[in-house]
Amino acid sequence: MGRGNMERGPFLTLLFDPARVFRELADAERTRIRAIQRYLPLLLLLPPACAALGGIVFGWRLGASEPLYLGTAQAVIVSLLYLFALCFGFFSTVALARWMGVTYGAEGSYRVYVALFTVVCAPLAVASLAHLFPHVFFNVLVMIPAVIWSMALLYRGLPVVLHIPPERGMLMSSALVGWLLVAAVSLLGISAGLWTAGLGPAIRI
Amino acid sequence: MNALELHKKIEENAGLLIFGILLVSAIGGLVQVLPSLFQESLSTPLSGTRVYDAVELTGRDIYIREGCHVCHSQQVRPLVAEVERYGPYSRAGEFVYDRPFLWGSKRTGPDLHRIGGKYSDIWHEVHLLDPRQVVPESIMPAYPWLAERPAAGVGDIQAKLRVLRRLGHPYADADIAAAPQRLEGLREIDALIVYLQMLGTGLDADAADAADAHGGH
Amino acid sequence: MQRQNPEIYEDRVVVRLVQFSVLWAVLGMAAGVWVAAEFLWPTLDFGQFWLSFGRLRPLHTNAVIFGFGVSALMATGFYSVQRTSHVRLFLPGLAWFCCYAWQLVVLLGGLSLLAGWTSSKEYAELEWPFDIAIALIWVCFGIVFFGTIARRRIRPIYISNWFYGGLIIVIAMLHIVNSLALPVTLDKSYSLYAGAQDAIVQWWYGHNAVGFLLTGGFLGMLYYFLPKQADQPIWSYRLSVVAFWAFTYSYIWAGPHHLHYNAVPEWVQSTAMVMSLVLLAPSWATLINGVMTVSKAWAKLKRDPALKFIVLSLAFYGLATFEGPMMAIRSVNVVSHFTDWTIGHVHSGALGWNAMVTYGTFYFLVPRLVGAELHSTRLANLHFVLALAGTLLYILAMWASGVSQGLLWLSVDRLGELSFGFRDIMAGMRPYYGLRLVAGLLFWGGTLLMAYNLFMTLRGRRTVAVSPPPVAEPWRLERGAAGIATERARA
Numbered sequence: 001m002g003r004g005n006m007e008r009g010p011f012l013t014l015l016f017d018p019a020r021v022f023r024e025l026a027d028a029e030r031t032r033i034r035a036i037q038r039y040l041p042l043l044l045l046l047p048p049a050c051a052a053l054g055g056i057v058f059g060w061r062l063g064a065s066e067p068l069y070l071g072t073a074q075a076v077i078v079s080l081l082y083l084f085a086l087c088f089g090f091f092s093t094v095a096l097a098r099w100m101g102v103t104y105g106a107e108g109s110y111r112v113y114v115a116l117f118t119v120v121c122a123p124l125a126v127a128s129l130a131h132l133f134p135h136v137f138f139n140v141l142v143m144i145p146a147v148i149w150s151m152a153l154l155y156r157g158l159p160v161v162l163h164i165p166p167e168r169g170m171l172m173s174s175a176l177v178g179w180l181l182v183a184a185v186s187l188l189g190i191s192a193g194l195w196t197a198g199l200g201p202a203i204r205i
Numbered sequence: 206m207n208a209l210e211l212h213k214k215i216e217e218n219a220g221l222l223i224f225g226i227l228l229v230s231a232i233g234g235l236v237q238v239l240p241s242l243f244q245e246s247l248s249t250p251l252s253g254t255r256v257y258d259a260v261e262l263t264g265r266d267i268y269i270r271e272g273c274h275v276c277h278s279q280q281v282r283p284l285v286a287e288v289e290r291y292g293p294y295s296r297a298g299e300f301v302y303d304r305p306f307l308w309g310s311k312r313t314g315p316d317l318h319r320i321g322g323k324y325s326d327i328w329h330e331v332h333l334l335d336p337r338q339v340v341p342e343s344i345m346p347a348y349p350w351l352a353e354r355p356a357a358g359v360g361d362i363q364a365k366l367r368v369l370r371r372l373g374h375p376y377a378d379a380d381i382a383a384a385p386q387r388l389e390g391l392r393e394i395d396a397l398i399v400y401l402q403m404l405g406t407g408l409d410a411d412a413a414d415a416a417d418a419h420g421g422h
Numbered sequence: 423m424q425r426q427n428p429e430i431y432e433d434r435v436v437v438r439l440v441q442f443s444v445l446w447a448v449l450g451m452a453a454g455v456w457v458a459a460e461f462l463w464p465t466l467d468f469g470q471f472w473l474s475f476g477r478l479r480p481l482h483t484n485a486v487i488f489g490f491g492v493s494a495l496m497a498t499g500f501y502s503v504q505r506t507s508h509v510r511l512f513l514p515g516l517a518w519f520c521c522y523a524w525q526l527v528v529l530l531g532g533l534s535l536l537a538g539w540t541s542s543k544e545y546a547e548l549e550w551p552f553d554i555a556i557a558l559i560w561v562c563f564g565i566v567f568f569g570t571i572a573r574r575r576i577r578p579i580y581i582s583n584w585f586y587g588g589l590i591i592v593i594a595m596l597h598i599v600n601s602l603a604l605p606v607t608l609d610k611s612y613s614l615y616a617g618a619q620d621a622i623v624q625w626w627y628g629h630n631a632v633g634f635l636l637t638g639g640f641l642g643m644l645y646y647f648l649p650k651q652a653d654q655p656i657w658s659y660r661l662s663v664v665a666f667w668a669f670t671y672s673y674i675w676a677g678p679h680h681l682h683y684n685a686v687p688e689w690v691q692s693t694a695m696v697m698s699l700v701l702l703a704p705s706w707a708t709l710i711n712g713v714m715t716v717s718k719a720w721a722k723l724k725r726d727p728a729l730k731f732i733v734l735s736l737a738f739y740g741l742a743t744f745e746g747p748m749m750a751i752r753s754v755n756v757v758s759h760f761t762d763w764t765i766g767h768v769h770s771g772a773l774g775w776n777a778m779v780t781y782g783t784f785y786f787l788v789p790r791l792v793g794a795e796l797h798s799t800r801l802a803n804l805h806f807v808l809a810l811a812g813t814l815l816y817i818l819a820m821w822a823s824g825v826s827q828g829l830l831w832l833s834v835d836r837l838g839e840l841s842f843g844f845r846d847i848m849a850g851m852r853p854y855y856g857l858r859l860v861a862g863l864l865f866w867g868g869t870l871l872m873a874y875n876l877f878m879t880l881r882g883r884r885t886v887a888v889s890p891p892p893v894a895e896p897w898r899l900e901r902g903a904a905g906i907a908t909e910r911a912r913a
Contacts, residue, residue: 063851066841068841104717165721171733174734181817185744189748195829196757203286204289226591231595237678238626242623247619247687275479280684284683284756290844301617305542305616307542310764313848314844343845347465
């Protein structure tokens with residue numbers, strides 16, 4: 001226990017003892033918060049980097065016989081947009097959660113919220129390694145348990161970290177799930193809109 | 206009296222509430238839907254579009270009965286990729302005799318609006334009786350009963366033509382009188398294939414393009 | 423001075439309608455699971471015309487919308503209109519007629535669909551004899567509902583009744599106009615409208631069947647039952663007023679967003695797109711009202727599985743009412759039209775919103791109707807997990823398959839030629855159909871648990887006789903908006 005385990009790194013602790021990580025965030029343990037925050041850039045960069053690499057080297061397989069290749073320039077642009085979307089998604093979720101927090105009696109500094117969502121999103125970031133082999137169905141299969149895990153972390157961790165009863169946490173988490181569903185579908189719609197506008201895989205409208 | 210006070214009056218009067226709902230909900234339909242019912246371009250046939258004859262109509266009614274429109278659309282959109290895949294895009298003037306319309310809302314299977322003439326009659330027969338004989342990966346159901354039933358059994362063809370004539374389809378008395386004979390000896394599958402083979406063939410694409418250029422619809 | 427009301431509410435018809443609603447949920451979703459399986463194994467019709475996909479799919483949609491959905495709306499409508507009016511139902515006999523006649527229409531109508539009697543028009547497939555029956559029953563429904571409001575002992579008509587009222591009036595208008603046809607024989611008629619005109623009328627109907635039945639009607643359910651379950655008044659009366667009228671006005675225009683890039687005038691498509699986006703505002707106004715109302719009721723979540731359903735139904739309502747306008751944007755629609763994405767969108771609304779808000783309402787309502795506890799809270803909680811998992815998996819699978827299809831259909835190679843054959847693309851979607859089948863089984867499984875749970879709760883018990891509370895007279899109009907809202911919560 002104690003310092004010994006913290007030296008294992010917050011990531012491993014997160015994997016095997018998330019409850020402990022949440023408790024430490026709740027106590028506003030500065031070292032813990034900072035340690036987690038240091039992982040945030042990695043978590044945000046990993047998915048677009050894997051997607052770019054996978055798209056260029058292997059080509060996106062959407063199920064039909066041949067892969068769809070993006071030219072290098074296009075792949076980089078798309079990945080940058082992906083990065084932008086993730087950053088926007090992450091920080092807007094943090095901001096939204098803080099704004100909602102008032103309704104649910106939540107207490108926490110900005111840093112704590114950032115740390116909380118870094119923890120919640122960690123499984124998704126790890127799962128994005130699947131983008132290295134961008135077969136859509138394979139990615140979907142990998143994402144499903146990742147999403148389940150992230151949702152579980154959200155519902156379990158949010159009330160602990162923000163010092164509210166679990167039931168209030170359930171409501172706040174559900175509101176955030178609603179927001180995240182909207183964000184996810186927006187990503188689909190914006191992508192479709194961009195493809196129609198000419199940015200992305202070659203289609204003829 | 207401000208808006209909220211006005212609203213309280215509506216809230217306390219069921220009649221006003223009913224009237225209000227009817228009025229407000231009717232506006233969209235009156236502005237958007239009603240004018241299209243009087244729009245010439247939506248009810249004027251293109252030059253190659255004609256009424257369905259007795260056999261084609263029977264085939265069309267079988268298509269509806271079996272729910273083919275649930276998986277197949279009949280609407281080629283004016284998108285380059287779509288025109289390349291299916292043929293000339295669908296114009297409103299081609300559908301003026303379609304009661305009801307069969308544009309569909311889902312493509313589990315391919316669009317069929319330009320299917321006419323693309324495959325042989327035999328191909329269609331084998332495909333309808335067992336799709337996987339010609340398309341191994343197909344998920345379309347088989348329709349073996351179509352080969353066992355007579356086309357004449359698909360409702361009263363003369364009554365159908367008469368009703369359609371009342372709705373404005375130009376059928377001559379002779380057509381209606383001759384209709385049952387046309388169906389003699391035909392199975393349901395034959396009628397359906399006749400319908401499929403005429404689908405989309407009535408478009409003179411150049412004339413249609415010219416009409417579009419002149420602000421057709 | 424308080425006047426006693428010697429009447430008792432007519433709740434036995436409510437119980438009966440709830441039972442039928444659950445029955446159709448089980449049967450209709452079973453049909454859904456069957457057609458989902460047919461996507462994978464097309465020979466699951468065993469060569470029988472009555473199991474053929476083209477006939478079974480409309481059976482599924484009709485059973486869930488008109489069997490499950492409308493029965494639930496009638497049940498909750500009759501329950502809530504009495505209590506918000508503080509009077510017994512007007513013409514209870516007519517309400518019983520509505521109940522049984524409607525079930526007969528759904529049953530016989532469903533069988534007629536299997537027999538191949540169909541107009542082909544979505545959610546309006548039933549042929550003309552059924553259309554007439556539906557119109558007649560609907561008029562009776564309106565008579566009972568508005569008749570009860572007319573006899574009310576409280577002057578203001580509570581907001582849930584506006585939504586149920588909207589359901590009744592607007593669906594009547596849509597149904598009658600869209601169903602106009604000339605009959606040929608009992609099983610066949612030809613639509614009054616043809617071609618592009620028929621398309622416009624059909625989607626004016628089809629979209630607003632979703633709008634006023636699946637959205638509006640269930641919002642009525644929400645506006646009554648959520649404050650009851652949360653034991654809180656609706657958060658903002660003003661917001662609900664604005665939301666209702668904006669909703670009723672703008673939804674109607676959205677129909678032709680089903681016809682983007684189709685052979686209908688461009689101005690019709692554009693107005694539909696714009697109004698679909700405008701529709702976001704009133705939809706989300708209601709969402710906010712719901713979320714803020716329930717936010718105060720958190721303490722109840724510990725013991726009340728019903729409330730969990732309501733909470734998540736709001737999240738999916740938010741998703742569906744955002745996704746719809748987004749898909750109505752032409753550049754998105756280019757990719758989504760005709761694909762599985764549309765199906766995913768339908769089910770995020772149907773499973774995530776409609777079914778879940780109904781399930782939450784039933785879990786709350788049924789024990790109360792018979793004055794007992796829910797048979798098993800544990801089963802209800804398990805149901806919640808299955809429903810949530812099923813809904814999410816369905817949505818994810820169809821997003822992936824729909825976007826893939828849409829993109830692949832439009833894909834061209836470096837020479838500008840189509841990259842993929844249709845068959846190839848279709849075969850590639852198979853794994854997603856597998857996921858969707860699993861999702862459907864999860865959701866249906868949860869529904870079966872609920873059916874058992876509610877059956878055990880009702881078994882051997884009688885409906886409790888409840889009298890309307892006495893009303894203080896004379897009714898004071900000086901109370902502000904908040905005062906009215908509070909009074910409703912105590913009804």
